[in-house]
Amino acid sequence: MLQKVMRSAIIDAPIERVWAVLRDFNSHDQWHSAIAASHIEGGERSDQVGCVRSFTLKDGNRIREQLLTLSDTEHKSTYCIVEATLPLQRYVATVTLSRVTDGNRTFWHWASSFATPPGMEQELRDTVAQGVYETGFEDLRRYLRGGADRQAPGRPSPQDAMPGALPVPGRRIALARYGDADQLYPQAFEVPAPGPGELRIAQRAIGINFIDVYLRRGWIPSMLPVSSAAPGVLGMEAAGGVLDVGPGVSGFLPGDRVAYLGPVPGAYCSVRCVPADQVVRLPVEIEDDVAAALLLKGITADYLLHDLGRIGRGTRLLVHAAAGGVGLLVCAWASRLGAVVVGTVSSEEKARIAREHGCEHVIVTRDYRFADAVQRAAGGADVVIDGLGDAAREENIAALARRGHWISLGQASGPLAALPPDALVGKSLSFSRPVVFDYVATQAQLAERAARVWRALADGAIRLPPIERFALDSAARAHAKLEARATIGALVLVP
Template identity: 40%
Template sequence: MTKAVRLYDHGGPEVFVWEDVDLPSPGPGEVRLKHAAVGLNYIDVYHRTGLYPTGEPPVTIGLEAAGTVQAVGEGVEELEAGMRVAYASPPIGSYAQERNMPADRLVRLPDGIDDQTAAAMMLQGMTVQYLIRRTYRVKAGETVLFHAAAGGVGLIACQWLKALGVKVIGTVGSDEKAELAKAYGCTHTINYRDEDFVAKVKELTHGVGVPVVYDSIGKETFERSLDCLQPLGTMVSFGNASGPVDAFDLGMLAAKGSLFVTRPSLMTYTAKRADLVASANELFEVVQSGAVKIEINQTYPLSETAQAHRDLEARKTTGSTILLP
């Protein structure tokens, strides 16, 4: 018997239930994990509310955690009991003290990265990796726009982009968040509550605009973000913190400069085992080198997941947040 946070219905944070669950032995290709720390991410909100499907209740959500292998199922050869591993991948179910997980979705942790850091960085860090190294491969000397620069993904991105010689214009929601983003490598910050970010981007780029916008906000920022792009620029919409983007006329992309728009996801970029391992290894390298530091600014007991979700949705959090079983 172990404990987990489960959902019997979709809705607000109050729908979470902390309860005992039975956990069978790991099946073929699976390992049993004891979690040391669980990552909190905005995609978890989409699963809780039903924006993204979760399957039939009761269900445990969560896509990220780090811990230790307790047992292995038939056919598992690369992992054994006692190994430290981490993941940021389906199937959902990380909001638990222990769980069974497909072995091919796990990556071994290097000795230089502790469990809490791993749980705080896998999903957000590999998201940054595919955004800036694959979706739009940034080049030294470029200036990019990154929304929510003081969030978990944003702080990792600001550091990594700075290390690559890229200038970052970052939007934030408060002066405190502006200071935090700048401390982590953001070149220019824009408080979207007080300033028109389109006008400010044009001012900072001398009217040219940026070659790429990274936007996890969604509905509130999508169309105005297009106005920040250079001709042939790329709009990377990778989240919906303010709600899903409304339908729009494709002709608008031509009118605004033959723009490119993509809606990528980490799950697609790491679907192949080789891509998953390569992404994780590149993340491990930049963290171990010191170029990227993982900022864990909030921790909650796993039993208090509801409060963690309330704070996340209220934009009270900065950096990474972890849940402790």
């Protein structure tokens, strides 16, 4: 008769973290105290269905097991014993993980069936249930907490640098000459192992921001030098999973779902090493593409409204490109704060979306004429959030109310010509030229602001903007569309 053993446990770690360990069919000698040593036969990959792991138990028994199924979407794998010095016959086991919905925890179900020689049923059931499964739960918990003191020689713990970690193949969008979108071209490259303080991230969604266009055009060469010998790579933010961690990094493990944002371009690629202090772990409810669409833009909206603009009830706020990536978030959040939101957009369709996201007065203009309409709608703007730049310069000054604050966020229409102080004196205006990176200069600031964005999304202060996805190789097409003023909401590249 077939014996059945089932055990389950809650592991205090996100499902991605637990699965990153368990999906590796050869990881058990790192974390399970019953295993002395293990290897995959024939040099196959340890997540390849059909591969065989050959291992020795600490009590001297030897077992060969074959991986039968592996599903990353279901977080489930099945394996069987093909040969063993233990009298476990026709042993087939299944590991299934599911998300515990009240936090970052994982439900692990481990079940098997097998036959035994007569009289050994109880003994072998106990061996499997306690010696393998219960012990395994405890050992994995300890391993994930970082106490991998039973680590096999030469195998990395999740806290350590990968000794001798190898470069991995990647794909990136290169830029050898500044210019139009067609200067962007895909290229294969090798991603080195993470250096000290770095994480190597398998990227699943990359945020496109208008600054990427400035850099591609060569407007800020100090930020992105390019040449045919050393092409530059655009991109300030992305989301994905940690592949491995460099020396000295704490707080992250392979498999963690993360997003990052930082002042050094290079995100337009499939795999990237980034400083761990520019990285935040993602809550389970924030999907990769949502993170890539919202991290930089949401944090920008947060500092603009709460820190720099001090937007509150009754503040008259003018937002340009109100249906854009930043614009929609600013409209919704400002409206929640009680501001009178006036926005400019270039089409009726954009106007409709901006209204849906809280823009009370929408001005449709393609040629940067809006000051009269702002004065009519609100009697002038206390704060202007201006990503347009030079073409809107005179109109911004005319649209501002007395003691108004002009926040020059960007320059989609062209770099803003130098502004003499006398241009502001007529209405006692003030002028700011902020950059998001100065508002997330430490990991604590980044984590705090990211958490505010996720909270704002959860409590409805911001609505998820439309997200348009492009394959990584189609980055040039995405850029062309963004520059043509033909996008609404956020753009994301998917490697």
